[in-house]
Amino acid sequence: MFYKSISAVVAMTLASSAWAETDLPFALDWKFEGPSAPYFHALDAGYFATADLNVTISEGSGSLDAIPKVATGAFPVGFADINSLMRFLDQNPGAPVTAVMIVYDKPPFAVVGRKSLGVEAPADLEGKVLGAPPPDGAWAQFPIFAAETGIDADAITVEPVGFPTREPMLAEGNVAAITGFSFSSTLNLKRLGVPDDDISVLLMADYGVDLYGNAIIVNTDFAAANPEIITGFLSAVGLGWKDAIATPDAAIAALMERNPAADAALETERLQMAIDANVLTDFVAENGMGTIDADRMASAIEQTKSVYEFTTEPDAALYFDGSYLPTDGSLMLK
Template sequence: MTDLLPLRFILNTFYSGPQAWFFLAADNGHFAAEGLEVTFTEGTSLARAVDTMTTGDYDAGYGDLNELVRMVAEGRADTPVAVMAIHNRPPYTIAVDAAGPIRSPADLQGKHLISHPQDAAMLLFPEFCRATGLDPESVKITISDAPHTEMVPQMLAGEWDGIFGFVNTVAAQALEAGVDAPKALRHITWIDHAPAFGGGALMVTRAFRDRHPEAVAGLCRAVTAGLKDCVADIDAAIEAVARRNPALDRAANRARLAGTLALEMGDAAAQGGLGDIDDARLAEIARLIVAAKGYARTPAPEEIFDRRFLPPVADRARMPANGAPT
């Protein structure tokens, strides 16, 4: 067999359900079939993964598309480039007590929220406020490293008014904490109030893209195959995660994975398959970020996303016609 090309890959967080397609791609031989030997490293957040890719220690990663846009707009010359949109819709939320008074972004005025240090939803809060008319200065935000399994019960006990995070991550970790998330939590989501934004995307460094364009195309094909495998057998997908994280709460992470496939990935798959994001939307994300952050230049879509490596539309992953697998 031809020697495999090593590829160092930074994940968004610890090994968990909503990354399962990457591990199925490895375990089912899709990376090897493309001539790749992928080594995964656990990350600390979807947003931070983008900056981590600038260190030179990684060739590819799973990062937040919006943070990539922000870094390019800021004028960074070392940013990676997105080559495949995994999420078609933003996963971000502010989770609040379903029995409480917060029902819309306007109700967040004067409230106290909590967030992890590099949570992508929190980092996009100025843009969320700009899109919804909320004054960000009217909201107090506390930064904490505590897990959502602690934050959710404390929020429900009145310690703060809302939690930044991903819809399915907060819900699943509420489940781990013994909370009935569908009944206990209400979500003020970016999907409902700032839908232009993207979510998780497959990224590569510009140097790796320029040196190994065929490997980048192979990476996109292999991840697409892993996504198809994930849709076909969600239980096998969770077992692929558990092989890397034996302490995994299978039920909670299965719920996270199923929710991610349905919420952030379901609509695109029902139409044209996962992977692409149109230039008009990329331009709108850039416009919103530049306006909120006060940057001098708005990056062009081609500075952010390179779709040349995507599989043909007919070969892309899709969800079942009746929604994500359960």
């Protein structure tokens, strides 16, 4: 009877452990807006719970924001610009952080201007004032954009601005253009009353900038010790995006639960812009979400080298590790 009781206790303990959820804080790059809806949908749909994960999602303050949070271990997973990650690792060699899943296969880095202020093409920026937040991922890539388009960057007056004042300054005509994410700046300007036909969006990827965009990043020490947790997390993220593509309204409903002050119609449009221009590219439709093309990554590194002096020779293996990507079909979006 004694041994039977011990066996029962052990069995109950093992069952309890098997069902215990792992707490996993997730650091976003920005506020709770349309493109973050798939993560909240994955939460509400139980995709994270199915992977035995208790995920909490925190907003960020720019493309660079999540990188040090994850590198220090404060957050095991985050969402950040992979190009900024390259520079961070160059400046902080050996930092335990890398990208494991590309989300924005086509980056949303853009220069957004107003036609009424004379900005419709890259060359129009010369002689104008450009508003750029210093921590902005798009601003970090602007030198590549300038080099690829042949514009004279010295002929542009750059006004450092804060994220909260960026679109208002353009709406008020205090600057002629701004750097930012295409879907964020465009929709923010529309919310501020700027007519849609007065907004010009120069997506850097359409002008020779051959970079990837934001990715899921991980603390490499945590990931190495918990590979199944990372793979489960990425699978849930993929399912969240897959549902958001099929039924964006459901994803936006999950977002509105966390940000009830948001405009649901505007955030639905923002999400759809991200899906159409940045997430569901031809490459992703064919190969699934998350992975990279080695030749394109090599080209992206060369472009970065043209405007940034690495202290050590860049190595793609430091910036992206695809070994945690799930193979269960959760990343096939179509």
